[in-house]
Amino acid sequence: MRKAAISRKTAETDITVEINLDGSGVYDIQTGVGFFDHMLDQLARHSLIDMTIRATGDLHIDDHHSVEDVGIALGQALTAALADKRGIRRYGACLLPMDDALVRAALDLSGRPYLVWHLDMPTAKIGTFDTELVREFFQAFSTHGGITLHVDALHGINSHHLVEAAFKAVARALREAVETDPRKADAVPSTKGSL
Numbered sequence: 001m002r003k004a005a006i007s008r009k010t011a012e013t014d015i016t017v018e019i020n021l022d023g024s025g026v027y028d029i030q031t032g033v034g035f036f037d038h039m040l041d042q043l044a045r046h047s048l049i050d051m052t053i054r055a056t057g058d059l060h061i062d063d064h065h066s067v068e069d070v071g072i073a074l075g076q077a078l079t080a081a082l083a084d085k086r087g088i089r090r091y092g093a094c095l096l097p098m099d100d101a102l103v104r105a106a107l108d109l110s111g112r113p114y115l116v117w118h119l120d121m122p123t124a125k126i127g128t129f130d131t132e133l134v135r136e137f138f139q140a141f142s143t144h145g146g147i148t149l150h151v152d153a154l155h156g157i158n159s160h161h162l163v164e165a166a167f168k169a170v171a172r173a174l175r176e177a178v179e180t181d182p183r184k185a186d187a188v189p190s191t192k193g194s195l
Contacts, residue, residue, distance in 0.1 A: 001020060001021075001022050002020070002021040002022055002081045002082065002083070002178075003018070003019065003020045003021070003081055004017075004018070004019055004076075004077040004078070004079075004080035004081035005017070005018045005019075005077070006018075006073045006074075006076045006077040006080065007073075008069055008072060008073045008076075010065075010069065012057060012058050012065040012069070013055060013056065013057035013058070013065050013066055013069040014055070014056045014057070015053070015054065015055045015056075015057075015066075015069050015070055015073045016052075016053070016054045016055075016073075017051070017052070017053050017070070017073040017074050017076075017077045018050075018051070018052040018053075018077070019049055019050060019051050019052075019074070019077045019078065019081055020049065020050040020081075021049055021078075021081050021082070021178050023048060023049055023050030024048055024050065025044050025045040025046065025047065025048045025049065025050065026044070026050045026051075027040070027041050027044035027045060027050070027051045027052070027053075028051075028052045028053075029041055029044070029051060029052070029053045030053070030054055030055070031053065031054075031055040031057075031066055031067075031070060032055065032056060032057065032059050032066065033059070033063045033066055033067065033129065034127075034129075035126055035127055035128075035129040036063065036066075036067055036070075036129065036133075036137075038164075039134075039163060039164065039167045040053060040070070040167075042164060042167045042168050042171060043167050043168075043170065043171045043174075044171075045171070046167075046168045046171035046172050046175065047171040047172070047174045047175045047178075048175050049174070049175070049178070051074075053070060053073075053074070055069070055070050057069065062130070063129065063130065063133060064130070064133060064136065067133045067136055067137050068133075068136050068137065068139075068140045069140070070137070070140075071136070071137040071138065071139070071140030071141040071144070072140045072141075072143075072144045073144075074141055074144075074145070075140060075141045075142065075143060075144030075145030075146075075147070076144045076145075078141075078145040078147075078178075079144065079145055079146055082109065082178065084188060084194070084195075085109060085111075085188055085189070085195045086185075086186065086187065086188050087180045087181060087184065087185040087186060087187065088109060088177065088178055088179065088180065088181065088189060089176055089177055089178070089179050089180075089181045089189065090108060090109050090110070090177055090189040090190075090195070091106075091107070091108050091109075091176070091177055092106070092107050092172070092173035092174055092175065092176030092177035092178075093105065093106040093107070093173050093176070094106075094168075094169040094170075094171075094172035094173045094176075095154075095169070096165050096168050096169035096172065097165070098161045098164055098165040098168070099158065099161050100155065100156055100157050100158055100161055101153065101155060101156035101157075101158065101161035101162045101164075101165040102153070102154040102155040102156065102165070103119065103151065103152065103153050103154065103156070103162065103165035103166045103168075103169045104150075104151070104152045104154060104169065105149070105150065105151050105152075105166065105169035105170045105172070105173045106149075106150045106173060107142075107147050107148060107149045107150070107170070107173045107174065107177055108147070108148040108177070109145075109146065109147055109177050109178070109195065110146065110147070110148050110195060111146040111195045112146065112148055113142050113143040113144075113145070113146050113147060113148070114142070114148045114149070115135075115138060115139050115142045115143075115149050115150075115151075116149070116150040116151070116152075117135050117138065117139075117151055118151070118152040118153060119134070119135070119151055119152065119153040119162060119166055120153065121134075121159045121162065121163075122156075122157060122158070122159050122162075123159045126159050126160050126163065131159055131163065134163050134166065138151065138166075138170070146195075149170070151166055151169070151170065153165075153166070
């Protein structure tokens, strides 16, 4: 089984992440940031990656450190669970509609982190959640997961729908990329021989 557990403790946050890439999308997530928990639930459910996440942070300041550090820890867990990436499909993409929103996500588990982000929010907040933190999460996740990640909003007027469509689109692309390729289950998907 491709599993990993990561602990990250700083002066600002204390985070544990456990994942199982061969799961069924079971999740148990508590970060203290309600909307973020809801989005992480979507990430687990639609990627079929089991996730247990516990985070405590300096929420009396704001949500920034908690959201970013969960992204860091989750990316590190993904890297650890993938190991040498033997047998994975490597690439994934999804075009995901959610009511008014249409979001495209495409990714490569290349080991070369890069984020291309074209998702402008109509509002600065969703409830009490700062919408600018969505990009911060995906920047941390892609950097520490070694992911080339492109996220583009093609349509959308509702911030909640845009963000949720982004998390679900990334989840579906990630599901595809981490799956074992039955035609090349013993090979690293690169002409270089390593990723």
